[in-house]
Amino acid sequence: xxxxxxxxxxxxxxxxxxxxxxxxxxxxxxxxxxxxxxxxxxxxxxxxxxxxxxxxxxxxxxxxxxxxxxxxxxxxxxxxxxxxxxxxxxxxxxxxxxxxxxxxxxxxxxxxxxxxxxxxxxxxxxxxxxxxxxxxxxxxxxxxxxxxxxxxxxxxxxxxxxxxxxxxxxxxxxxxxxxxxxxxxxxxxxxxxxxxxxxxxxxxxxxxxxxxxxxxxxxxxxxxxxxxxxxxxxxxxxxxxxxxxxxxxxxxxxxxxxxxxxxxxxxxxxxxxxxxxxxxxxxxxxxxxxxxxxxxxxxxxxxxxxxxxxxxxxxxxxxxxxxxxxxxxxxxxxxxxxxxxxxxxxxxxxxxxxxxxxxxxxxxxxxxxxxxxxxxxxxxxxxxxxxxxxxxxxxxxxxxxxxxxxxxxxxxxxxxxxxxxxxxxxxxxxxxxxxxxxxxxxxxxxxxxxxxxxxxxxxxxxxxxxxxxxxxxxxxxxxxxxxxxxxxxxxxxxxxxxxxxxxxxxxxxxxxxxxxxxxxxxxxxxxxxxxxxxxxxxxxxxxxxxxxx
Amino acid sequence: xxxxxxxxxxxxxxxxxxxxxxxxxxxxxxxxxxxxxxxxxxxxxxxxxxxxxxxxxxxxxxxxxxxxxxxxxxxxxxxxxxxxxxxxxxxxxxxxxxxxxxxxxxxxxxxxxxxxxxxxxxxxxxxxxxxxxxxxxxxxxxxxxxxxxxxxxxxxxxxxxxxxxxxxxxxxxxxxxxxxxxxxxxxxxxxxxxxxxxxxxxxxxxxxxxxxxxxxxxxxxxxxxxxxxxxxxxxxxxxxxxxxxxxxxxxxxxxxxxxxxxxxxxxxxxxxxxxxxxxxxxxxxxxxxxxxxxxxxxxxxxxxxxxxxxxxxxxxxxxxxx
Numbered sequence: 001x002x003x004x005x006x007x008x009x010x011x012x013x014x015x016x017x018x019x020x021x022x023x024x025x026x027x028x029x030x031x032x033x034x035x036x037x038x039x040x041x042x043x044x045x046x047x048x049x050x051x052x053x054x055x056x057x058x059x060x061x062x063x064x065x066x067x068x069x070x071x072x073x074x075x076x077x078x079x080x081x082x083x084x085x086x087x088x089x090x091x092x093x094x095x096x097x098x099x100x101x102x103x104x105x106x107x108x109x110x111x112x113x114x115x116x117x118x119x120x121x122x123x124x125x126x127x128x129x130x131x132x133x134x135x136x137x138x139x140x141x142x143x144x145x146x147x148x149x150x151x152x153x154x155x156x157x158x159x160x161x162x163x164x165x166x167x168x169x170x171x172x173x174x175x176x177x178x179x180x181x182x183x184x185x186x187x188x189x190x191x192x193x194x195x196x197x198x199x200x201x202x203x204x205x206x207x208x209x210x211x212x213x214x215x216x217x218x219x220x221x222x223x224x225x226x227x228x229x230x231x232x233x234x235x236x237x238x239x240x241x242x243x244x245x246x247x248x249x250x251x252x253x254x255x256x257x258x259x260x261x262x263x264x265x266x267x268x269x270x271x272x273x274x275x276x277x278x279x280x281x282x283x284x285x286x287x288x289x290x291x292x293x294x295x296x297x298x299x300x301x302x303x304x305x306x307x308x309x310x311x312x313x314x315x316x317x318x319x320x321x322x323x324x325x326x327x328x329x330x331x332x333x334x335x336x337x338x339x340x341x342x343x344x345x346x347x348x349x350x351x352x353x354x355x356x357x358x359x360x361x362x363x364x365x366x367x368x369x370x371x372x373x374x375x376x377x378x379x380x381x382x383x384x385x386x387x388x389x390x391x392x393x394x395x396x397x398x399x400x401x402x403x404x405x406x407x408x409x410x411x412x413x414x415x416x417x418x419x420x421x422x423x424x425x426x427x428x429x430x431x432x433x434x435x436x437x438x439x440x441x442x443x444x445x446x447x448x449x450x451x452x453x454x455x456x457x458x459x460x461x462x463x464x465x466x467x468x469x470x471x472x473x474x475x476x477x478x479x480x481x482x483x484x485x486x487x488x489x490x491x492x493x494x495x496x497x498x499x500x501x502x503x504x505x506x507x508x509x510x511x512x513x514x515x516x517x518x519x520x521x522x523x524x525x526x527x528x529x530x531x532x533x534x535x536x537x538x539x540x541x542x543x544x545x546x547x548x549x
Numbered sequence: 550x551x552x553x554x555x556x557x558x559x560x561x562x563x564x565x566x567x568x569x570x571x572x573x574x575x576x577x578x579x580x581x582x583x584x585x586x587x588x589x590x591x592x593x594x595x596x597x598x599x600x601x602x603x604x605x606x607x608x609x610x611x612x613x614x615x616x617x618x619x620x621x622x623x624x625x626x627x628x629x630x631x632x633x634x635x636x637x638x639x640x641x642x643x644x645x646x647x648x649x650x651x652x653x654x655x656x657x658x659x660x661x662x663x664x665x666x667x668x669x670x671x672x673x674x675x676x677x678x679x680x681x682x683x684x685x686x687x688x689x690x691x692x693x694x695x696x697x698x699x700x701x702x703x704x705x706x707x708x709x710x711x712x713x714x715x716x717x718x719x720x721x722x723x724x725x726x727x728x729x730x731x732x733x734x735x736x737x738x739x740x741x742x743x744x745x746x747x748x749x750x751x752x753x754x755x756x757x758x759x760x761x762x763x764x765x766x767x768x769x770x771x772x773x774x775x776x777x778x779x780x781x782x783x784x785x786x787x788x789x790x791x792x793x794x795x796x797x798x799x800x801x802x803x804x805x806x807x808x809x810x811x812x813x814x815x816x817x818x819x820x821x822x823x824x825x826x827x828x829x830x831x832x833x834x835x836x837x838x839x840x841x842x843x844x845x846x847x848x849x850x851x852x853x854x855x856x857x858x859x860x861x862x863x864x865x866x867x868x869x870x871x
Contacts, residue, residue: 072819080688220683221659221662221663370685371684371685371688372684373683374681375678375682376680377677377678377680379679380680384819390636392811394815395807396808398811399808402807439751439820439823442812446805446809449809450759450762450801452801452804453797453805460797460800464558482773486765486766486769486770489714489769490762490765492710493707493711494759496703496706497761500754504696505747505750509747509748509750509751512748512755513751
């Protein structure tokens with residue numbers, strides 16, 4: 001019957017209010033955006049009066065989530081890159097060769113043979129020692145932690161007519177691919193963050209692809225140039241440490257700031273002991289005392305240089321420098337001969353993981369191939385926004401007018417619900433931080449057209465029920481009851497297609513799927529709860545003997 | 550005073566010639582499929598790789614001049630079209646240049662784009678490159694595959710849902726109506742050679758959603774009337790149901806069309822193809838829920854015993870209270 005409990009009324013009203021409240025910042029897009037940028041800048045680099053003034057443009061206690069504008073609306077560049085993960089296998093095999101050679105030295109002399117880049121072929125001078133040699137080389141294998149459990153090692157070793165063939169095991173290949181992708185993502189993210197653009201999207205797609213979207217950048221070529229630059233990692237001897245940023249470093253030295261300790265500066269020798277190009281791997285690990293640390297490994301030449309240097313400088317600090325900032329300045333504990341070592345410090349697990357990534361992130365681990373690139377000029381974006389705005393307003397007003405002349409007072413209720421509906425779509429989009437694209441605007445316009453459907457179904461049903469003359473209250477209540485199954489079935493089927501679009505689609509299509517999906521949810525909510533609440537409240541007040549729908 | 554399409558519930562006879570209607574639909578599908586086979590779709594770069602460059606210049610676009618400049622680079626198949634739109638300013642002359650994917654290139658090369666931009670600046674110093682998009686052949690192949698999978702998945706999911714909520718005959722009717730809509734839409738794009746890109750796939754799926762919406766509303770009423778009039782002829786029940794839901798069908802189609810037409814006229818040329826697909830879809834979708842979905846239901850027949858514990862309630866949602 002035509003009764004709605006008080007608590008339900010309150011819940012409905014609150015839900016609407018919450019939706020509109022969340023949508024509110026979008027009405028003041030410019031100031032809120034400046035506010036958000038200022039808040040982020042203050043958190044990062046401390047407050048300045050200028051930033052504080054920008055921050056004050058929007059009150060802190062108000063919601064500040066905005067609907068992100070997609071590239072097609074804001075302008076910017078889009079790249080889809082494929083990481084050539086197999087590049088890394090060759091490097092690994094290069095690093096494996098000296099290890100194998102040294103291990104077999106006592107047994108028999110060996111020669112390296114020509115091979116494909118992803119395997120290592122070693123000929124034994126004395127091939128009667130094959131069985132022992134295989135045993136020794138297999139002993140070099142390290143265990144690989146896999147999901148499937150124990151037993152996997154990083155290399156597969158087999159013998160073939162006096163030749164030992166070493167390849168990476170499947171488990172290790174997978175692990176390596178994953179690491180390569182992680183590193184590439186991290187490097188690209190760092191590169192782009194340095195440029196300081198707003199809200200870049202850097203996502204892994206599938207097994208070996210990375211999607212990069214940067215709003216506001218001039219062109220895809222510019223973006224490629226930024227990603228292409230390699231991070232410069234060096235290991236430098238430390239001369240001294242201080243807090244004076246104007247200190248004179250002296251000839252052959254340079255003064256560089258520390259990343260982690262604000263205000264601290266290091267004077268280091270300009271010429272590095274080793275550079276990041278000679279680093280083969282870095283992994284988070286633990287020291288003898290079980291504290292988080294980072295283990296690393298150099299290639300042969302790096303190992304020799306690093307070994308010599310550490311032997312001579314036990315007890316003195318050296319700096320790990322990335323792009324002219326000191327990441328960490330550990331003290332050399334002992335001679336490090338093998339080209340691998342461990343960095344200890346005041347790390348927690350997260351920090352050691354990050355440092356390992358940073359160390360590896362020195363240079364892109366593998367080549368990138370660009371499969372897709374798009375540049376959208378800001379003018380085109382602005383034109384699209386303007387056109388979209390006009391179209392949305394015209395569509396909105398026409399539908400409102402049409403509903404009113406068709407259903408009178410009930411049409412008015414539906415119209416109010418429609419306005420709340422669009423508000424709630426924006427609220428939801430802001431809440432999840434969704435991106436609005438041009439097809440997304442089309443999705444909203446389509447929703448405006450289709451959102452009335454649920455109300456139309458109900459109102460037409462009420463008209464039918466009035467004819468069978470059971471009194472207005474009964475007619476309204478039956479109208480809602482009987483229209484419900486059609487509304488639910490019709491909207492669930494549409495929702496199914498929206499979900500499939502979202503899962504399968506990418507970029508603008510996904511933006512469309514999100515607005516369409518949210519539109520379906522809010523339109524069903526407003527039709528069966530909000531307009532109903534309005535109708536019931538009106539009915540209670542007016543108590544009409546007859547109604548005209 | 551209300552605006553009413555129908556003063557009384559209409560009483561059209563939809564099914565006296567239902568075989569003819571089905572025949573017409575089948576014929577249109579054949580024409581559409583033939584057009585697709587013979588002409589093929591005008592695929593955008595999303596689906597066949599290549600580069601599009603959108604240029605803007607204060608001077609009127611001289612396609613021949615542009616073409617002459619780019620032809621020197623020998624890039625193979627090039628299309629240059631001038632774009633017109635009511636929303637453009639007087640000094641806004643826009644052209645779209647499309648360059649095919651270059652042989653032997655899996656990825657995109659900046660050199661090609663740079664070269665084209667350079668020669669165009671030579672002939673038109675004030676030209677601006679508003680957007681440049683390149684898709685490598687490797688990705689475009691995958692995109693078309695994913696798109697096809699998406700459409701098939703959507704139709705499959707719907708088939709299952711309707712089968713669960715109604716009966717299999719309803720599901721078959723609804724899905725054939727969807728296939729009809731999708732084929733006719735692809736046919737129109739092939740016949741008019743409108744550019745077919747990723748956004749059109751989104752439109753296609755929306756059409757699937759919309760058409761279904763319409764079909765489900767009619768079917769819901771059929772289900773209700775089958776319970777109500779157990780003795781009446783199926784043809785009569787179907788006809789009655791469609792007439793009863795007629796007012797709603799037109800009302801919703803109108804409001805949706807109003808919104809879409811506003812977008813078509815005022816929304817700019819970038820999404821015009823997309824909006825066109827949806828307008829077309831609303832029209833065919835409305836048609837197909839009556840003349841395809843319901844006609845097939847009539848052809849297949851349907852079980853008449855819908856008696857459930859509570860025949861009056863209609864469905865399990867009916868007791869949800871606001």
